[in-house]
Amino acid sequence: MRGTLNDQSLIYLQIAQMLEDDILRGVYREEEQVPSTNELARGYNINPATAAKGINLLVADGVLYKKRGIGMFVASGAEETVRRKRKAAFYDGFVRPMVKEGASLALSEEELLAMVRQAVKEGEEK
């Protein structure tokens, strides 16, 4: 998990996102246990209710599930679920703002796409 929380977004969302990051990175594999609400609360000095809200968000999305009396586990297929979710968020959080920024710079569609292609190419060369 990432070391620190920031105050740029709601804490329960950050908790959910950090768990998702760790699922994508293979820190927590499918069918493995994730930290409990109290462990998260202690680790980040946050209210347990806030940690629980973050975990419940992932339960609702089918990323985590609860084993009664044991704890929270990563659902099978969670990595794929997270990736799908992130793609949608990527469109809203990055692609649309990028297009908006391009429009405010009066970039044409073709210029914008050329820039994206160039960035992809540079990424491949590295």
Add this chain to the structure above:
Amino acid sequence: MNTAVLSARGVYKSYGKKEVLHNLDLTIEPGKIYGLIGRNGAGKTTLLGILTAQNTLDQGEVTYDDQPVWENQRALDNICFSRELQPTLFSGQNNLKVKHYLKSAAIYYPNWDQAYAGRLLAEFKLEPKKKICQLSKGQMSMVTILIALASRAPITILDEPAAGLDVVMRERFYQLLLEDYAQTNRTFIVSTHIIEEAASVFEQVIILDEGKIIENCPTEELIDQFRYVSGREDVVDEVCRGLEVLSTHQMGRHKTAAVRGGGVKLEAALSADVDVSPMNLQNVFVALCGHGDAQ
């Protein structure tokens, strides 16, 4: 599991001609950590004193488990208000020693946990034989924190516990608070001026402004209602129409507005040519209670 609710109804309090609390209602539910924030002189300490029957009230009523708290032994057993210590007592030095305070707390609070008190005493490196007037501000805070935690009272109230502490101790204090809370699930009410570092600890935040409670709701739910909208003046004004604008700040044609509104209304702002950024609890507090002083 404790289910008793602490409740204030129509509380009015004045000191001479100065009205401190105006017809105030407040409900404290069991098993939550409440943060009480308000500006200097907002009435926080008076309110906490009244909730715990340490101060009198002029009108209204405070009940615990539906019984008035005033001279109610059961309520007083179950509620701990650890007040700030003062280096002076009556008109002289406070010559009482740390151990005297601990001893009287042990008598006063039926759930007092002596072993826990001993552990905290060692951790805080407090000397029981020291006089209160010889302690630093931080050490005085530690004594009040120690008493509050070791009281194990179902409702525990701390007034500005973080004020005298250095940043390392403040973090440790919130850790201790959360550890205790995870074990006991008791109710805490913590007042503080150092808002931001406490925000993640509070499940619920109570904002007291000029003797009235203006908010009492889950911390993140409150924060999520607020945004900064900034951009060209006319576009910002257009976007903010229909939203509650709390404060604005202008530099030339550039305008920033602190707004409050539901998610749907803010959606419209996202598609306009303005920047929308979130607030933290401190920003929300300034927007609600600043009354223009901060500009």
